[in-house]
Amino acid sequence: xxxxxxxxxxxxxxxxxxxxxxxxxxxxxxxxxxxxxxxxxxxxxxxxxxxxxxxxxxxxxxxxxxxxxxxxxxxxxxxxxxxxxxxxxxxxxxxxxxxxxxxxxxxxxxxxxxxxxxxxxxxxxxxxxxxxxxxxxxxxxxxxxxxxxxxxxxxxxxxxxxxxxxxxxxxxxxxxxxxxxxxxxxxxxxxxxxxxxxxxxxxxxxxxxxxxxxxxxxxxxxxxxxxxxxxxxxxxxxxxxxxxxxxxxxxxxxxxxxxxxxxxxxxxxxxxxxxxxxxxxxxxxxxxxxxxxxxxxxxxxxxxxxxxxxxxxxxxxxxxxxxxxxxxxxxxxxxxxxxxxxxxxxxxxxxxxxxxxxxxxxxxxxxxxxxxxxxxxxxxxxxxxxxxxxxxxxxxxxxxxxxxxxxxxxxxxxxxxxxxxxxxxxxxxxxxxxxxxxxxxxxxxxxxxxxxxxxxx
Amino acid sequence: xxxxxxxxxxxxxxxxxxxxxxxxxxxxxxxxxxxxxxxxxxxxxxxxxxxxxxxxxxxxxxxxxxxxxxxxxxxxxxxxxxxxxxxxxxx
Numbered sequence: 001x002x003x004x005x006x007x008x009x010x011x012x013x014x015x016x017x018x019x020x021x022x023x024x025x026x027x028x029x030x031x032x033x034x035x036x037x038x039x040x041x042x043x044x045x046x047x048x049x050x051x052x053x054x055x056x057x058x059x060x061x062x063x064x065x066x067x068x069x070x071x072x073x074x075x076x077x078x079x080x081x082x083x084x085x086x087x088x089x090x091x092x093x094x095x096x097x098x099x100x101x102x103x104x105x106x107x108x109x110x111x112x113x114x115x116x117x118x119x120x121x122x123x124x125x126x127x128x129x130x131x132x133x134x135x136x137x138x139x140x141x142x143x144x145x146x147x148x149x150x151x152x153x154x155x156x157x158x159x160x161x162x163x164x165x166x167x168x169x170x171x172x173x174x175x176x177x178x179x180x181x182x183x184x185x186x187x188x189x190x191x192x193x194x195x196x197x198x199x200x201x202x203x204x205x206x207x208x209x210x211x212x213x214x215x216x217x218x219x220x221x222x223x224x225x226x227x228x229x230x231x232x233x234x235x236x237x238x239x240x241x242x243x244x245x246x247x248x249x250x251x252x253x254x255x256x257x258x259x260x261x262x263x264x265x266x267x268x269x270x271x272x273x274x275x276x277x278x279x280x281x282x283x284x285x286x287x288x289x290x291x292x293x294x295x296x297x298x299x300x301x302x303x304x305x306x307x308x309x310x311x312x313x314x315x316x317x318x319x320x321x322x323x324x325x326x327x328x329x330x331x332x333x334x335x336x337x338x339x340x341x342x343x344x345x346x347x348x349x350x351x352x353x354x355x356x357x358x359x360x361x362x363x364x365x366x367x368x369x370x371x372x373x374x375x376x377x378x379x380x381x382x383x384x385x386x387x388x389x390x391x392x393x394x395x396x397x398x399x400x401x402x403x404x405x406x407x408x409x410x411x412x413x414x415x416x417x418x419x420x421x422x423x424x425x426x427x428x429x430x431x432x433x434x435x436x437x438x439x440x441x442x443x444x445x446x447x448x449x450x451x452x453x454x455x456x457x
Numbered sequence: 458x459x460x461x462x463x464x465x466x467x468x469x470x471x472x473x474x475x476x477x478x479x480x481x482x483x484x485x486x487x488x489x490x491x492x493x494x495x496x497x498x499x500x501x502x503x504x505x506x507x508x509x510x511x512x513x514x515x516x517x518x519x520x521x522x523x524x525x526x527x528x529x530x531x532x533x534x535x536x537x538x539x540x541x542x543x544x545x546x547x548x
Contacts, residue, residue, distance in 0.1 A: 012529065019532075020503075020510040020525040047536055054485050055535075059504035 010034065011041055015048045121148040121165040121183055124172070127375070128161025130154065135184075153182040156196070159332040159364055159424050160375040167203075171211065174199040176373060177334035188212065193231050197334040201226045214250075218266040221246040225260075230335040237335065239263040239278045249273060281421055285339040286442030287330070289313035296331035299426075300438075307439055308350065308393045308456050317429055317436040327428035328438050334366070337421035339443050341365065345400045346447035347380075349427065350456060352393045354435025356385040360428050361398065365420035376420065378403040379411050384453060393439065393456035399449050480543050488538035496531055503528055 014031040017023050023031075035041050123132070123146045132140040135151020148154075148165060154175050156162055162176035167189060175181045179196020183189075188209040191198065194216055202211050204224035213220040215231035218238070225243025229236065238247055240258045248255040249266050256273045258264050263278040265271075287294070290313050293302035300315035307314045317326035330338065339345070347361065361380045366373050380403045383396055404411040416422075422443075429436040489497055502508050514524045 012533070016525055016529040020528060021521065047540075048532065050481065051485070051532055051536055051539070054482055055500060055504045055532075058482070058485060058489065059501045059508075 011044060015045060019048065019052055120150050120185075120189075121152070121167055121173075122146070123148060124164045124166050126163040129157040130161055130163045131157070132163075148183065150184050151182070153180060155180045159334070160366075160377070162373055162375075169205075170203040172201045174373065177332055179334075185212070190214075193229070195232055197228070197230045199226075199228045199335070210246075215266075217250060217268060219248045219250060221248075227258075228335045230333065233268075235265055235267045237263065237265050239335070247273070281337045281340040283339055283342055283345070283445045284443055285422075286440070288440040288442075289315050289438075294331070296333075298329035298332060298424075300328035303437065306437070311439050314437050314439040317427070317433070317438075319431065319433070324431050325428045326431060326433055326436060327426055328436070329426040330424055330441075332364070332424040334423055337366075337423045338425065339422050341400055341416050341418055341420045341422060342445050343401070343418050344446050344449065346444050347398050347400060347425075347441070348395060348444065349398075349441045350393060350395045350439040351427075352391060352435070352437045352439070353385070353389065353429065354391055356387060356389045357430055357434045358385055359383045359436065361403075362424075362426045362428070363400075363403070363416075363422050364424040365416055365422050367417075367420055376416065377406040378416050379406065380404070382451060395454050395456055397447060397450075397452045397454075399447060399451070401449070402451055481539055484539040484542035485535065487542060488535050491538060492531065492534075499524075499528065500531055500535075 011031070011034050014023070014027055014034065017027060018031065031045075035045055123142060123144060125144065126142060130142065132142060132146075132148060132152055132154045134140050134149055140146065140148065140152065154163055154165065156175050156177060156179050159177050161178075162174060165173045165175070165183070167173075171189065173181070173183075173191065174197075175193075176197045176199065179193065179198065181191050181193040181196070181198055183191055187206075189205070189211040191211070191213045192215075193213065198213070200211075200213075200222070202222045202224050205211055205222070210221040210223045213222065213229065215229070215236040216233055217231075218236040220227075220229070220238065222245050223243075225245055226241040227245050228239045228241060231237075236247075238245060238258055240260050240262055242260050244257050244259045246255060246257050247264055247266060249270070251270060254273055256264055256275050258275055261278055262275045264273055264275045266273060287297075288311075289302065290311070292313060293300060293315055297315070299318050299320065301318050303314050303316050304312060315328050317328050319326050347363075349361070351359075353359070358381060361383075363378050364375060365378065366375045368374075378400075380398055382398075382402070401415040403416060405414040405416065406412075407414070425441070427436070427438060427441070489500070492500070499513070502513050503510065510521050510524050510528065513519075514521045517524065
């Protein structure tokens with residue numbers, strides 16, 4: 001890497017100043033000139049930018065570097081990079097994407113790549129499995145900074161996947177969990193989401209041209225506010241975090257205005273549109289399956305025989321064809337969550353295994369630092385599995401502080417943090433089928449702080 | 458400042474670079490282990506949350522320029538190492 005000539009030395013010096021100090025306009029111009037028509041210099045420049053991003057990732061810096069901030073126009077503290085349990089591919093993609101972003105730093109006052117005439121959104125962050133197809137249905141090659149055209153559809157797959165997009169006016173849209181959103185409209189922004197969760201911080205829109213969001217049940221008009229929307233085939237759940245949002249039910253045209261701190265649900269049964277206070281997430285949660293397996297559960301088969309006395313319902317682990325693991329999985333309500341974690345939160349589960357083997361318990365949490373979600377996976381694998389326990393109903397109590405958090409190095413002895421929102425729980429056992437059945441699973445605040453497994457009397 | 462032609466060149470180079478991002482990250486991890494503990498600590502200080510050359514310089518009683526030059530020499534060394542490893546794997 002020794003510089004062969006004076007120009008090379010100068011390039012290294014300018015890049016050094018760019019990375020470590022405040023580079024002035026004169027030096028920036030000089031750097032631009034050096035890169036012009038010199039592919040080798042450009043390659044070297046991009047190698048440095050990429051290394052800078054990779055080092056930041058590897059050394060655990062949570063915030064964007066001054067270079068990246070300049071590149072992205074990010075405000076101090078407004079953009080955070082995820083670490084933790086990101087998949088390998090996502091780490092590489094993010095580092096590569098910063099290299100893409102690095103191009104922008106050479107464009108003071110201009111700061112964008114040539115864009116298509118109908119370009120309207122820019123991809124700001126992504127995590128997990130995210131797909132974007134253009135209006136023609138063709139997949140869009142994703143990198144941070146990618147411009148998305150009108151008609152594009154973003155799909156996020158899996159509970160921990162998400163993508164954030166920004167319009168040129170600063171409006172930000174988060175698509176999270178198992179979700180799909182189609183962006184359209186030029187002068188008037190429009191988003192259609194048939195399923196999943198979107199969260200939006202909407203910049204003031206021109207008079208008479210509110211941002212329109214449509215779901216299967218409702219149409220939202222937003223002039224400028226922050227809101228959280230969860231949509232499914234059965235229900236649209238809207239919460240206004242700031243400002244207000246007008247919701248109109250498609251089926252009958254009934255409208256309500258949802259003000260800051262309020263929420264409303266529009267369902268297929270045309271229940272009254274009642275605007276309520278948005279409640280903070282609960283500290284407890286549970287499901288006893290007495291009334292059957294709720295349709296929102298992701299995995300498991302309802303059973304009503306062979307259960308403990310007085311129990312009328314339980315759920316049997318089902319084989320996941322992809323992972324070849326038997327599991328029971330709760331709903332994944334990204335926006336509402338299941339419960340919030342306290343220092344003394346305990347998970348309880350009454351269960352039985354016909355052929356005892358390992359059982360893993362998982363839960364997923366999220367935080368919303370600086371408006372950008374971070375998700376974490378936690379695991380507990382310390383339940384005893386002795387042959388003598390075959391067919392016995394037992395109740396396990398596990399403090400959440402005994403769960404391990406997943407990072408890129410695997411599961412580590414890092415407990416979940418107080419205040420994180422749990423939005424999914426899963427219990428799994430290996431193949432062949434071990435006959436895992438859960439009669440009841442619940443979460444309490446308060447407990448001994450110890451793992452306890454007792455026979456059910 | 459830039460014309461469209463130069464922007465296109467930059468974009469093309471970036472795409473080529475991005476395709477090898479995972480390989481590079483693997484190589485970086487190996488190359489960091491080859492640094493002396495003192496130099497690795499300097500890199501970690503610089504790239505830890507809130508790390509800045511100015512803060513490192515103040516803490517070490519050195520000038521910003523001196524710390525920056527050392528850091529950049531380490532970056533050059535890491536780039537050399539990464540390129541060597543990536544080229545080796547690709548061969």
